[in-house]
Each structure stands twice: as C-alpha cells, then as structure tokens.
Amino acid sequence: MDMVKSEKLKYEYTFETAIDEEEREPLVALKGVDITIEKGMFVAILGRNGSGKSTFAKHLNALLTPTEGTLFVNGYDCTQEELIYKIRKSAGMVFQNPDNQLVSTIVEEDIAFGPENLCIESSEIRKRVDRALKTVNMTEYARYAPNKLSGGQKQRIAIAGILAMEPECIVLDEPTAMLDPEGRKEVIDTVMELNKEKGITIILITHYMEEAIKADKIFVMDGGTVIMEGTPKEVFSQVEKLKGIGLDVPQVTEVAYRLRKRGIDIPQDILSIEEMVCTICQLKSKI
Amino acid sequence: MYDMSIKVENLTHTYNSGTAFEKKAIDDLSFEIKDGDFVGLIGHTGSGKSTLIQHFNALLAPTSGKIYFNGEDINADKTKLKHFRTKIGLVFQYPEYQLFETTVFADVAFGPKNMGLSEEEIESRVKEALTIVGIDESVYESSPFELSGGQKRRAAIAGVLAMKPEVIILDEPTAGLDPKGRDEILNEIAKMHKILGITVILVSHSMEDVAKYVNRIIVMHNGKIKYSGTPEEIFGKAEELVEIGLDVPQITHVFKELKAQGIDVPDNIFTVDEAEKVLYDLLKQVEKC
Numbered sequence: 259m260d261m262v263k264s265e266k267l268k269y270e271y272t273f274e275t276a277i278d279e280e281e282r283e284p285l286v287a288l289k290g291v292d293i294t295i296e297k298g299m300f301v302a303i304l305g306r307n308g309s310g311k312s313t314f315a316k317h318l319n320a321l322l323t324p325t326e327g328t329l330f331v332n333g334y335d336c337t338q339e340e341l342i343y344k345i346r347k348s349a350g351m352v353f354q355n356p357d358n359q360l361v362s363t364i365v366e367e368d369i370a371f372g373p374e375n376l377c378i379e380s381s382e383i384r385k386r387v388d389r390a391l392k393t394v395n396m397t398e399y400a401r402y403a404p405n406k407l408s409g410g411q412k413q414r415i416a417i418a419g420i421l422a423m424e425p426e427c428i429v430l431d432e433p434t435a436m437l438d439p440e441g442r443k444e445v446i447d448t449v450m451e452l453n454k455e456k457g458i459t460i461i462l463i464t465h466y467m468e469e470a471i472k473a474d475k476i477f478v479m480d481g482g483t484v485i486m487e488g489t490p491k492e493v494f495s496q497v498e499k500l501k502g503i504g505l506d507v508p509q510v511t512e513v514a515y516r517l518r519k520r521g522i523d524i525p526q527d528i529l530s531i532e533e534m535v536c537t538i539c540q541l542k543s544k545i
Numbered sequence: 546m547y548d549m550s551i552k553v554e555n556l557t558h559t560y561n562s563g564t565a566f567e568k569k570a571i572d573d574l575s576f577e578i579k580d581g582d583f584v585g586l587i588g589h590t591g592s593g594k595s596t597l598i599q600h601f602n603a604l605l606a607p608t609s610g611k612i613y614f615n616g617e618d619i620n621a622d623k624t625k626l627k628h629f630r631t632k633i634g635l636v637f638q639y640p641e642y643q644l645f646e647t648t649v650f651a652d653v654a655f656g657p658k659n660m661g662l663s664e665e666e667i668e669s670r671v672k673e674a675l676t677i678v679g680i681d682e683s684v685y686e687s688s689p690f691e692l693s694g695g696q697k698r699r700a701a702i703a704g705v706l707a708m709k710p711e712v713i714i715l716d717e718p719t720a721g722l723d724p725k726g727r728d729e730i731l732n733e734i735a736k737m738h739k740i741l742g743i744t745v746i747l748v749s750h751s752m753e754d755v756a757k758y759v760n761r762i763i764v765m766h767n768g769k770i771k772y773s774g775t776p777e778e779i780f781g782k783a784e785e786l787v788e789i790g791l792d793v794p795q796i797t798h799v800f801k802e803l804k805a806q807g808i809d810v811p812d813n814i815f816t817v818d819e820a821e822k823v824l825y826d827l828l829k830q831v832e833k834c
Contacts, residue, residue, distance in 0.1 A: 305723075306723040306724075306726070307693065307694045307722065307726055308693060354721060408589070408590040408591055409590045410590070432721060435720055435721045436717075436720055436721070437590070437750065438588075438589040438750045438790055438791070439589075439750060439792035440792075441589070441590060441790075465721075465723050465724060465727075467724075504723055504725030504726070505723065505724050505725070506724035506725075508795060509753065509795040509796040509817055509820070510796065513796060513799075513817055513820045513821055513824060516817075516821045517825060517828065522824075522825065522829065522831070524828070531795060531799050532802075535802040535806065538799075538803060538808070538827070538828070539803070539806055539808065541828055541831050542808060542827065542831070544831050
C-alpha cells in the first residue's frame with residue numbers, strides 16, 4: 259500500500275488581505291505534483307528554495323489542503339476536513355529549527371505533549387515516552403531542560419515527540435540545516451534506524467546531498483513540479499541537470515564527473531567515499 | 546601601522562557568574578587575526594563560537610581579558626563602543642529576520658543614517674553595498690520582504706557593509722540556503738574580501754565551505770582554541786576533528802583512505818579542484834595503457 263499518493267496536486271497561496279487588487283493574484287506553489295511513496299520507504303526530496311518542497315510537505319500533515327488534484331496519506335483523502343486528525347496521526351512533522359518545536363521545560367514532558375493531546379491514558383503515555391526516548395538514545399536526558407541540549411539532541415527530542423504519537427510516516431523539513439556535523443549525523447542515523455528497524459516511512463527534505471544518497475528514492479522538485487525521480491544513482495549521475503536548477507552533487511560525484519569529462523574511464527554514478535576509493539584502487543591496479 | 550587587526554588576550558567569559566548556573570563559555574583565549582585575513586571559525590554547538598564573536602562587536606564584555614582592535618582596547622572607553630561597532634560588523638544567523646524597513650534601500654541605509662552621515666554619502670554607500678552583494682537597482686524600492694530567501698540575506702549583509710566595516714563577521718551565512726544560494730553568498734563574501742580588502746571571519750558548520758574559501762581556520766572546543774592553522778594543517782587532522790564533533794570535507798576522506806590503501810597521494814586534499822588535479826595525474830596513465 260502507498261503511504262503517500264498525490265495526483266495533479268495543485269496549491270495556490272492567496273493573499274486575501276492585500277489592499278492592492280494586483281497583489282491578490284494567487285501564487286501557484288504547486289503546479290500538479292505526482293508523487294507516490296510506498297510504505298516503509300526512505301525518500302528524499304530535493305529542490306532549490308522556492309521549488310515547492312515545503313508546501314508539499316505541509317500537505318502531508320494536513321497543514322495545507324490541496325487547491326486542486328488529489329492527495330492520499332495512508333489512504334486518507336486529504337481534501338476531507340473530517341479526516342484531518344487521522345492524517346496528522348499517520349504522518350508527523352519535524353521542522354528546521356528545533357527551538358520552535360519544543361514546548362515544555364522538561365524533555366519528557368515535551369515528548370508527552372503529543373500523546374496527551376490524543377487523549378491517551380497516562381500509563382500508556384509513560385510507556386510511549388520511555389520507548390521514544392530510548393529509540394532516539396536520549397533516555398538519560400529525560401529530566402533535562404531542553405534549552406540545555408545541543409542542536410542535534412533537540413532535534414532528536416523533536417523526533418521522539420513525534421514517535422510518541424506512533425505515526426507510520428515522519429516528514430522532516432530540513433531537520434539538519436542548523437546543526438553541526440555531529441548533530442547532523444545523529445539526526446540522520448536516528449532517522450535511518452527508524453526506517454530500517456521500525457519500518458517507519460521517512461520523507462526527508464534536505465539541501466545536503468550527502469544525506470540524500472542514503473535514500474531509497476529521490477524526488478527533485480523545481481518550479482512547483484517534480485522534474486526528476488529515481489534512485490540516488492539515477493538522479494546524481496545527471497550532474498549538469500542538477501546544477502542547472504541550482505542544486506549540487508556530492509563532492510566525490512563531482513570529481514568523478516570532471517575526471518570523466520577529461521577522458522578518464524570512471525563510472526558516472528559514484529556517490530560515496532567507499533565507492534570512490536574502491537574505483538580508484540581498481541583503475542590504479544590496471545597500470 | 547599595526548599589522549594585526551584583532552588581538553585577543555586571555556579572554557574569558559562566564560555566564561551567570563556567581564549563581565548555580567555559572568558556566569564558563571570561553572576560557573582564557575589568546576590569539577590574533579591579521580588585517581586582510583579570511584578566517585574560518587569552526588566548532589560544535591556550544592563550543593563558544595557565538596560568545597566569542599559577540600565580544601568582537603562589544604555586545605558582550607569580557608569577564609576578564611582584553612580585545613584590541615588596531616591596538617586599541619575596545620572596552621576601555623564606553624563612549625567609543627559605537628565607533629568600534631561600525632568598524633567591526635556582525636552579521637547574525639538568519640539576518641533576513643532583521644530586515645524591517647519599507648524598501649530595500651531604506652533598510653540598507655539604516656546603519657549609515659545612524660552614523661550621522663550626509664545624504665549623498667549615505668546614498669553612495671547604500672548603492673555600493675548593494676552592488677557588491679549583487680542586488681539589482683530595479684529592486685531598491687521594493688519591500689525587502691518581497692525578495693527571495695537568498696536575496697533577503699544578501700540585503701541584510703549589505704546593511705552591515707554600508708557602515709564600511711574593516712572587519713566583517715558572519716555567523717553561518719549559508720544556513721538553510723540551497724546549494725546555488727549558498728555558492729552565491731560565499732562568492733559575494735569572497736569578492737568583498739578581495740575587492741574591499743576587508744577582514745572576514747566566517748563561522749560555519751560546513752567544512753566544505755570553509756575549505757573552499759578561507760586561508761586560516763580556528764577550531765574551538767569547550768571554550769578553548771583547540772587548533773589554529775591553514776586549511777592544509779587543520780584538515781590533515783581528520784580523526785581529531787571527528788572526535789570533537791566536527792568533520793573534514795568528504796573528498797578529504799577519500800584521500801586519507803587511498804593513502805591507507807598504499808596509494809601514493811597527498812592526504813591533505815580538501816577541495817574538489819585539487820582532487821580533480823591529483824586524481825587526473827594519477828589516473829591518466831591508465832588511459833595510455
């Protein structure tokens with residue numbers, strides 16, 4: 259079954275409060291998006307600022323509803339207002355700035371906020387909070403104040419808060435943009451573990467190409483539509499196309515691309531450090 | 546003439562001194578930043594980077610120790626703080642949130658206006674600053690809030706540049722930008738470093754960005770300076786950097802690994818350009834065989 263299925267999804271931002279007639283022209287952020295994501299997948303969405311990624315992500319959590327077209331999340335029709343809580347329970351969201359998402363003064367209370375609002379029994383909430391803390395490796399910080407934590411730790415608490423609601427899908431909108439290298443690694447490792455071990459569908463929006471190479475599938479958005487989709491190897495081997503729309507490729511892919519252009523017989527779809535090292539060793543042994 | 550721009554002597558800053566929440570954020574730092582340097586300041590979250598840069602702009606006063614700018618103690622005379630704040634410009638994280646005026650031009654003019662400059666001088670400075678950051682004259686009269694994310698950020702940087710600082714400090718200027726926006730901003734910064742001869746301090750979590758632009762790196766850890774040196778020297782310490790929550794550029798890992806496998810390559814390669822050159826020389830013989 260599909261976790262997400264959108265067909266010709268369109269969304270217009272309207273500026274009803276604008277005094278000037280002209281400014282009331284709607285801004286079309288999504289111009290017919292077709293995205294299908296199977297349950298249990300780890301998907302990355304790439305695209306430049308203003309390409310429509312975040313607008314799409316907000317639909318998955320019913321923060322926005324489609325202007326036209328259809329969107330089903332976990333089988334629920336996102337155009338039906340009465341399904342809004344079922345949709346939000348299916349797909350949780352983590353945003354860029356951890357400080358904007360934490361609501362409580364104590365870590366474990368913060369994680370309990372979600373399940374409390376779902377009117378879950380308190381003994382069950384306790385269990386869920388403990389489980390969520392354990393999953394993100396933050397058990398020892400249960401009684402800490404969130405403002406004493408590092409950025410990576412705060413994002414893991416935000417993820418734990420979502421986990422406590424037991425969603426089948428987590429949407430992360432640039433969760434690592436404000437973090438240092440270790441914080442980025444902590445968050446991505448946590449997300450990968452949730453995907454591999456608990457089978458939670460992960461939808462990751464990112465500007466870090468190194469994070470996207472770990473996905474099962476990548477969607478590239480530009481100008482409000484999906485312009486590329488495929489495995490990381492399929493997408494990143496199109497170096498020129500990606501650069502043309504303001505994106506980038508991992509450093510190793512870029513080097514391989516340049517060497518290839520200069521006549522060296524090196525594969526175009528190198529994505530990781532290991533692949534690069536292995537390829538060079540093989541080429542070298544031919545000498 | 547002083548050849549150093551900023552000199553820090555035994556600088557310590559303790560937050561909430563004398564309370565149960567006392568915390569030493571920076572601890573007995575001493576170093577110099579030379580005039581015209583392009584410095585990368587790296588360190589994990591909580592390492593003391595932000596506390597340190599707020600001292601350069603005199604937003605925080607040292608608990609002990611001194612900061613000299615061109616030989617003058619910036620905290621010696623409180624009436625001169627305003628002067629130092631125009632000489633050492635600070636661009637905060639997400640500076641676009643600080644835009645507030647009705648037009649782009651007025652926003653950039655705010656700083657110079659407060660310096661009490663003449664209308665003509667203000668106008669020429671605003672135009673110069675906006676030109677350097679690559680903002681077109683056609684949007685001078687637009688609202689700053691109509692600009693794209695990358696443009697907003699560049700307009701905010703122009704606001705600091707218009708005060709003609711001798712040193713500009715940028716706290717994560719590329720956070721949240723897409724790769725193209727990131728490259729554009731960094732290229733503008735490199736341009737102002739080159740054209741204006743301005744000293745730049747770049748605080749960043751991106752090792753790739755730091756590697757590509759700066760000529761000196763300062764690594765902070767637990768309120769102290771752990772390492773300081775050229776990019777070659779610093780990125781030669783991959784294990785040490787990872788240990789303190791940092792990293793080296795992806796391409797540097799490739800060369801370390803190649804060397805470990807017995808291939809004769811330098812292990813301090815940290816940009817794509819250098820990597821291309823070295824690997825091309827290494828592999829071109831394969832083609833000939």
